[in-house]
Amino acid sequence: MAITAGNTCRAEEITPTQISRLIDQRLGIDNTDQSRFATDAEFLRRVTLDLAGRIPTIVEVHAYLENTSESRRSEAINRLMHSGVHHRNMATFWRRSWVPQADTPEFDSVTDNFERWLVHRLQQGTRYDELVVEILTLNQSGVTPDSITPVGFYDANLSKPENLAASSTRAFLGINLDCAQCHDHPFSRWTREQFWQTAAFFAPPEMGKEDRPQPPKVRIPDTKLEFEPALLSKTEIKWPRQLDSVSLRLILVDWMKANQEQLLAKNAVNRLWAHFFGEAIIEPIDDLSRDEFQTGPRAKLLSDLSQAFIDSDYNLATLIEGIAGSHAYRLSTAPPTATAAKTASEEDKENDAALNIVKSTVRGLTGEQLYDSLQTAAGLPSERHDVRGGSERSQRSEFSTQFYIQRAHNAERSITQSLTLMNGTFVNELTSKEGNLMLASLLSSPFMTSAEQTDTVFIAVLGRHAKPAELLAVQRSFKSYPDTSREQHLGNLFWALINSSEFNTNH
Numbered sequence: 386m387a388i389t390a391g392n393t394c395r396a397e398e399i400t401p402t403q404i405s406r407l408i409d410q411r412l413g414i415d416n417t418d419q420s421r422f423a424t425d426a427e428f429l430r431r432v433t434l435d436l437a438g439r440i441p442t443i444v445e446v447h448a449y450l451e452n453t454s455e456s457r458r459s460e461a462i463n464r465l466m467h468s469g470v471h472h473r474n475m476a477t478f479w480r481r482s483w484v485p486q487a488d489t490p491e492f493d494s495v496t497d498n499f500e501r502w503l504v505h506r507l508q509q510g511t512r513y514d515e516l517v518v519e520i521l522t523l524n525q526s527g528v529t530p531d532s533i534t535p536v537g538f539y540d541a542n543l544s545k546p547e548n549l550a551a552s553s554t555r556a557f558l559g560i561n562l563d564c565a566q567c568h569d570h571p572f573s574r575w576t577r578e579q580f581w582q583t584a585a586f587f588a589p590p591e592m593g594k595e596d597r598p599q600p601p602k603v604r605i606p607d608t609k610l611e612f613e614p615a616l617l618s619k620t621e622i623k624w625p626r627q628l629d630s631v632s633l634r635l636i637l638v639d640w641m642k643a644n645q646e647q648l649l650a651k652n653a654v655n656r657l658w659a660h661f662f663g664e665a666i667i668e669p670i671d672d673l674s675r676d677e678f679q680t681g682p683r684a685k686l687l688s689d690l691s692q693a694f695i696d697s698d699y700n701l702a703t704l705i706e707g708i709a710g711s712h713a714y715r716l717s718t719a720p721p722t723a724t725a726a727k728t729a730s731e732e733d734k735e736n737d738a739a740l741n742i743v744k745s746t747v748r749g750l751t752g753e754q755l756y757d758s759l760q761t762a763a764g765l766p767s768e769r770h771d772v773r774g775g776s777e778r779s780q781r782s783e784f785s786t787q788f789y790i791q792r793a794h795n796a797e798r799s800i801t802q803s804l805t806l807m808n809g810t811f812v813n814e815l816t817s818k819e820g821n822l823m824l825a826s827l828l829s830s831p832f833m834t835s836a837e838q839t840d841t842v843f844i845a846v847l848g849r850h851a852k853p854a855e856l857l858a859v860q861r862s863f864k865s866y867p868d869t870s871r872e873q874h875l876g877n878l879f880w881a882l883i884n885s886s887e888f889n890t891n892h
Contacts, residue, residue, distance in 0.1 A: 399433045404707020407693060411686045414712045422715045425450055426849035429461060429890065431745065432709055433848075434891045435661055436465040438474030438851035439757035446844050454542035458540070462709045466702060469508070470767070473700075476503035476755055482656050483520070483556040484539040488789050493782075495537030502533045513653055513699040514642055517557050521638045522631050528888065546603055550584035557641060559652035560617075574674065575617070575777065581605055582615035586637045598628040616640045647671065648673060650691035654704065658690075659706050659792075663746030663891075666690075718747050718892045748891045752785030759883060762846045763815045764822035807884055816876035817882075824875050842875060846882040 409415065416422075423431065425496045429449045433441040441449070449461060465471055480487060480500050487496040520535040525544070528536045542548035544869060554560040562580050568761055585603045593599035602611040614633065616622065620640060625632050641649045658664035666687045667678050678684055690704075697703045708714060750758065767781070788802055806812055814820035818828055823845050827838045839859050843851040851859070863874050880889055 393677055399693055399700070399703060401703050401706035401710055404690070404704060405698075405711040407706065408686075408711040408713050409773055411682075411689060412713050414716070416712050420713075421717060423717045424849075425457075425696060426713055427717070428458065430848040431891060432458075432462060432714075434750070434754055434758070436474065436705075436709065436750075437468060437470045437479065438754050439470070440760045440846075440888075441848050442761055443764075443841065443845050446848050450850075459710055462706055466659075466706060466877055471743065472504050472507040475498075475507055475705075476500045476754075477751075478660055479503055479516075481685075483552075487537065488786070490786075492541045493786065493873045495540045496782075498533060498559065499537035500537055502535050505533060507701070513694075513701050515648065516697070517641065517649065518635075521553060521557075524631050539707070546584040546587040547581070549587040550580065553587075553637075554583065554617075555671050557652060558644075558648040559655060559667075559671055560648065561669075561672045574676065575637070577605075579617055581610075581612040581617070582691055585612055585614040585618065585786060586634055589630050593857050599784050600624065600628070600633070618644060646674070647688070647691045647695065650694045650699070653699075653701075654690045654694055655687060657704060657708065661714060661745070664749045695708060700813065713747065716745065718745050744892070745791050747791055750788075750889055750891060751790055752788035753781070753872060754786045754891070755788050755889070756781050758888070759812070759815060762823065762879070762883065763820070764845070780811065806889075808881075812883070816880045818872055818876075821876075821879065824872065824879065827875060835863065838875060839878065842882065845888055846879065847885075 416815040422428075426446065429446065430439050433439065433445070449457060454460070480496065480503060484492075484495065484499060486492040487499065503516075506519070511519075520538050522533055523539070523541055525536060528534050538552070539549065542552050551563045560575070562575055562583065564575070581603055585601055588601035588603050590598035591601050600613045602613050604611045614622065614636070616637070618640070622636060655665045655667055655670060655673060659670055666683050667673055672678075693707075694700075694704050714732060760767050787805060791827075816824075818825035823841075827833065827841060830838075833841075836856055839856055840851045843849060844856070859878060863869075866874070870878075
């Protein structure tokens with residue numbers, strides 16, 4: 386069943402398969418030309434990184450490549466989405482979308498508690514709109530030091546009304562309201578007055594006549610201008626009889642959910658699309674409300690997907706599974722061959738030209754993905770003190786901070802990061818059998834041939850079998866250094882592969 390922006394389907398009618406079909410219909414993609422798709426090994430690595438935040442294990446690679454069932458992709462997606470690591474991965478994704486300040490040294494202390502709260506709520510299957518409501522209506526006075534809450538959102542914004550207004554509209558609506566904080570921007574639809582009216586929702590109510598709370602007023606610094614809360618759509622507000630900070634912010638959240646432009650849903654869909662495809666449907670990702678983005682094929686795709694998300698009752702699992710299960714997500718990142726380009730139909734060319742978002746882009750790994758993938762390649766468990774309540778920063782946290790990237794699709798490795806990956810203590814430990822269980826297992830398996838050991842290292846690191854030319858090159862290299870031990874040879878191979886662009890990117 387095709388889903389359109391005008392559908393009023395009940396929540397139970399929306400399935401991941403329908404989401405997948407909607408995407409493929411809008412982009413004009415079917416499965417008739419298998420040459421356009423990523424290989425099985427490439428797909429498994431991509432979907433594991435996107436859903437689990439790490440590369441696949443040796444066992445997972447072998448199981449998937451040996452599975453010839455037509456349902457192997459959906460089976461892999463389902464298995465990954467029902468793993469605990471999926472919830473932790475998405476908790477990091479949403480925390481980074483909503484509280485980007487936590488990636489700076491000044492506010493990194495808010496990360497642990499916020500992500501623990503998110504993991505718990507995602508494991509419960511909490512609806513997306515309910516997550517937003519819970520964040521924006523948190524009663525800070527009831528927060529205790531040992532409670533698991535989204536209070537980090539307020540801490541990262543110093544609980545200042547102007548900071549919370551800018552962060553809330555950016556994080557949950559995809560509106561860049563910041564530019565209107567000091568003056569009316571010539572190229573923005575939002576005014577300075579609207580910015581401070583939004584900020585007033587985050588100020589405490591004032592006591593009025595007969596000691597009854599009334600809407601607060603916020604004053605623009607260094608001026609005498611004051612503004613009461615007002616919605617960006619100019620919708621009239623019906624004030625509750627009992628007004629407090631929570632009920633005041635609830636007015637704003639209810640408007641976010643009912644807003645005719647569907648910005649709450651559009652922002653969530655747009656950010657998730659960027660996570661799975663590298664670039665968002667609408668860029669820049671924090672400025673969805675610009676007039677030029679309201680029409681055209683991109684706007685149509687975003688609007689239809691957002692309506693389907695709303696009709697699913699803001700079900701994140703349905704949306705994520707639908708995106709990952711689409712033919713569009715399977716497309717290879719490699720450019721088409723000259724022959725394929727010549728034989729492509731005119732319809733395909735029109736679709737590609739119109740949308741230019743029909744396949745994933747090559748993306749750099751985030752610090753968390755890189756650390757967990759290194760651990761996985763070495764046969765080690767991922768270290769997750771950051772979501773278990775550890776008091777000290779873990780090695781994973783330190784590593785992730787050092788390899789932080791803002792947007793994966795245009796990430797570039799710095800000289801310091803490259804040197805750390807080549808010569809850092811953590812990486813050096815992984816090149817010996819003492820720090821690498823995978824290497825230790827190979828060295829204790831005399832029944833394996835040299836070629837089989839080499840192939841296993843390729844599977845562990847790159848998620849694929851070594852090509853014949855690669856096996857030959859490695860064999861020649863090993864023979865060139867007859868005095869080097871087998872452990873050193875395999876350790877050097879492991880080091881070379883983890884420093885390759887193939888390992889360091891999601892493609």
